[in-house]
Amino acid sequence: MTTTQLPDTASPSPLEVDLAVLPKVSLHDHLDGGLRVGTVLDLAREAGVEVPADTVEGLAEWIAEHANGESLEKYLQVFALTTAVMQTREQLRRVAREFVEDLVADGVVYGEIRWAPEQHLAGGRTLDEAVEAVQAGLDEAVEAADAAGHVIRVGQLVTAMRHADRAQEIAELAVRHREAGVVGFDIAGAEAGFPPSRFADTFTWLAAHHLPVTVHAGEGDGLDSVRSALVDGRALRLGHGVRLAEDISVEYGGVDEDGEQLDELTGLVDLGETAAWVRDRQIALEVCPSSNLQTGAVDAAAGIAGHPIDLLVQLGFRVTVNTDNRLVSDVSLTDELYLLAETFGYSLSELLDLQLNAAEAAFLSVDEREDLAEILVAGWGEVISGDAVGPVLEELDDEDEDD
Template identity: 60%
Template sequence: MNAAADEYLMPGGGASITALPKVSLHDHLDGGLRPQTIIELGEEIGLELPATDAPALAEWFAEKSDSGSLVEYLKTFDITTAVMQTQHGLARVAREFVQDLAADGVIYGEIRWAPEQHVARGLTLDQTVEAVQEGLDQGVEDARAAGHSIRVGQLVSAMRHADRGLEIAELASRHYGRGVVGFDIAGAEAGFPAGNLRDAFDFLAQHYIPATVHAGEADGLDSIRGALFDGRALRLGHGVRLAEDVHTAREDDENTYVTLGPLAQWVKDREIALELSPSSNLQTGAIEQWGDDLVDHPFDLLYQLGFRVTVNTDNRLMSATSLSRELFLLAETFGYDLTDLAVFQLNAAASTFLPLEDREELADRIATGFDEA
């Protein structure tokens, strides 16, 4: 069963989290495939898989992804990207991706993926973007027919360890406003700073194309600085390790005082969104310095300090999750109520790469949905 098909209620019963209107900012296309789709597309190209039935394959992905290492976590994508090398494969995956988001109550989603990883069977970069857009459009129509209203946009990612940043930025520019809403860099973070792609970010700035940058997941504060000042990032992909710049000191048994370093203060003051992904952050070891349970995640600390926190899935297949499940886990762990969950969704709406008027309309839909819950 897809995680998106499961219904999550507020802890202790009550409102359906699944039915609430939600915004997804950090969700990878190649990390959200249905296991059965992998099996069927794999058969078409003769791909050998570690399991040949959907539940077992889903279990394999979850197990392999729970390694405590981003590098090891990323190896599972060798299988998903292998079945996404044709127009048919890309369009099908994108279509089902939107269907699953809509079934989980998402009303707006930005879907990130790296076209350069999908040209092994002869597609051009532009053809991959067009194939994904075709699937996304079909998924939106399917959702409408099923009684859901959803809007989506592509975030075109460049792989930070490759030397194609400017080429991918130019690709994003060619499709900007025709499905593409922004740019991202992804892949192994440590050792590959945003500054290596400075020419791409210069190009994007000159063409008024917004960027989010993976930073503060597998590397620390220097990576976040690079994302902000070399990448001109308007959002931080994960950004969880910004908490390294939050300093606490206990004065006595009752009082703990918190001070922010200059980087954390900058991010807070400018309301730069943190695309936090709780389950994924546990799997990749991004929060290992604070602990290995969800209660150790600095999400609540950052929220209580007034940072613009958002909740995301990162990779629904690898984490066996959905946006509703992530919200449920946070509510269960930190005692959040519907008011808190509404804040997370309004934060996300305000941080989308949509025009201002569209962001305001999205916020109105979220507020109405939560008021009626």
């Protein structure tokens, strides 16, 4: 984890700070999982799509029930509804615009928005037209935010669905739009039975075209999925990756390498080959704490205290914090940071380190990542040092100096 070396002695507890106003980076956030409940109802009525409840409260309750089913399959049922109301150009544009508006309200200054265009063609759009519609909504919201004094940069992560046979087609789509808002590629959907190795040729093609790749792995399937994402998928980041903890063992009360007996509170940690590879090469983990409990990626019975995120942080993995699906999990990035601070006692400096991890893993140029890190340190640093009650958000330079 990147360390900030900012004095934390005078800083307040994160639980005493309005974290929503501090600058943040969001890397794992699904467009079709982040609609507003009211928007789902509005679009469903306009399109004649049947909904399980006809009020905001009723629909929110239905979504919460499915989100907390503790299985990925039940969790994903909500997406049949959200994708049904994201089929026309105007629907896509509105959802994308509101998505960014909600990021702005959460203090996000850089966000990567992932979605699968192949699931949004029922309204007669082509793949390219779908990507352009989403980009139009993103651009509209970014411009409005800038006019209101909040500079935000967003990029599309074009995603291929594992169960479909369109990965190469979607990869080519992503590359076509790399100069018009697309920053990378992902594969999503059920992991089990659809390993990244099935798409190895596509990942090789993407590498040849220098488009960054993140791969959903270590959520619905275990270490084999993670290994395949790294080897076959050439993943620069792992979507979730929490089941990497299955490759880490901790023995308490054992004997250390010098033959000394350890007490019951001191653990000996052993990293398997895959875990060691991910940590030592600082391959970023896009961890989504609340979602991981809801989908069963992490044992929900143990609660957030049993989530391996703290173990991964303490062992030096490049952990980033994300929301996954803000509608389905009913969370914001601010909520997730408060949750970690309350559960694991993280300080403001430690939360900033998690944000810096995300900045370092963003699909941007080196100079752009450094600029982003400076924004984070400036904003959080004032609060950590006790010199201010809120951040000063510097402008994120989103102009390509080569243009």
